[in-house]
Amino acid sequence: MSRPLAGGMSAPREPTPDDQKIADQVQAEVKAKTNQKIETFEVVEVATQIVAGTNYFMKIKVGPNEYIHIRVNQDLSGNVSLSDVKECETKDSPLVYF
Numbered sequence: 001m002s003r004p005l006a007g008g009m010s011a012p013r014e015p016t017p018d019d020q021k022i023a024d025q026v027q028a029e030v031k032a033k034t035n036q037k038i039e040t041f042e043v044v045e046v047a048t049q050i051v052a053g054t055n056y057f058m059k060i061k062v063g064p065n066e067y068i069h070i071r072v073n074q075d076l077s078g079n080v081s082l083s084d085v086k087e088c089e090t091k092d093s094p095l096v097y098f
Contacts, residue, residue: 008049009048009049009096009097010048010049011047012047012057012094013046014045014046015044015045015058016046020042020043022072022080023060023070023072024041026070026072026080026081027041030060030068033082033085034085034087036062036066039062040061040062042060043059043060044059044060044091046059049097052076053073053074053075055071055072056070056071057070057071057098058070058072058095059095065091067089067090067093068085068086068087068089069098070085070086071083071084071085084098
């Protein structure tokens, strides 16, 4: 699989088990930042951006027909942190830079 150029965002793709593990590391923080009931936390789409580490843009299924987008940064040492959350997304909302 080809990697995007530094600074560019990759095309969205199917998540891997490793992507879900990264999302799971920030799940508690996401729940604290949102005011909605999160019934599930399933990554359904991912795009990446190479920076000083990697930004992960993730579409997360949080309910039967409810989705959010999160941006997570994994630094060069492997530390993971939540950068941003976009609420009120849909299954068809495009995963774009935010």
